[in-house]
Amino acid sequence: MAQESVFLTRSVDAVQIPSGAPIQLAKDRPVVITQSLGGAYTLLYDSRCLVRLDAKDADAIGQASPVVGSPDQPTPGAHLDEEMVYNRLRQVFDPEIPVNIVDLGLIYDCQVLPREAGTFEVVVKMTLTAPGCGMGVVIAQDAQARIQQIPSVTEARVDLVWDPPWNPGMISEQGKMQLGLV
Numbered sequence: 423m424a425q426e427s428v429f430l431t432r433s434v435d436a437v438q439i440p441s442g443a444p445i446q447l448a449k450d451r452p453v454v455i456t457q458s459l460g461g462a463y464t465l466l467y468d469s470r471c472l473v474r475l476d477a478k479d480a481d482a483i484g485q486a487s488p489v490v491g492s493p494d495q496p497t498p499g500a501h502l503d504e505e506m507v508y509n510r511l512r513q514v515f516d517p518e519i520p521v522n523i524v525d526l527g528l529i530y531d532c533q534v535l536p537r538e539a540g541t542f543e544v545v546v547k548m549t550l551t552a553p554g555c556g557m558g559v560v561i562a563q564d565a566q567a568r569i570q571q572i573p574s575v576t577e578a579r580v581d582l583v584w585d586p587p588w589n590p591g592m593i594s595e596q597g598k599m600q601l602g603l604v
Contacts, residue, residue, distance in 0.1 A: 426454065428455065429451065429453075430453060430482050436467070436475045439518055440552075440555050443556065453467050456472070460515040462477055462564070463475040463480065464517045472517070472518070507546070507569055519601075521597040526551070526594075526597055528549050528551070528561075529546060532544070533545045541576040543577040543579070544569050546565060546579070547580075548561075548565065548580060548581070548582060562582055
């Protein structure tokens with residue numbers, strides 16, 4: 423997406439990047455949309471502050487809310503495998519890096535655990551590019567919400583882990599191509 427400057431049509435809550443601290447953006451203030459991936463927006467606010475705006479508030483920047491869906495009802499007896507979970511996780515992005523969390527190499531483990539009546543629990547271990555990143559909880563919540571949209575999932579848990587530490591060598595070839603590293 424090309425960077426686009428717009429004015430906020432209403433006051434709206436957002437999250438500062440990288441601290442993760444809440445911030446309220448004031449109506450009629452200019453923002454620059456720097457990234458629109460995975461149903462969320464990264465904005466430059468007051469020409470100095472990066473913030474993340476949820477899809478539910480897209481109207482405040484003149485955008486239609488992306489269809490990210492709500493959790494589907496569990497479908498007992500449905501098939502579920504790790505690749506289906508990874509496909510959902512590819513819809514989650516670090517707000518500062520235009521690569522999904524799978525190709526960024528942040529997902530360390532994914533377990534699909536059968537539960538009663540043909541439903542599943544999914545447990546994911548993920549890391550961040552830096553342990554001090556305040557956006558970790560937000561990214562983990564995004565990942566959990568995407569997993570919970572899978573019809574046969576009744577429970578999803580995303581745990582942040584720090585071992586082994588993330589390094590750029592963990593980025594997939596696809597991710598490296600998106601970042602212009604190959």
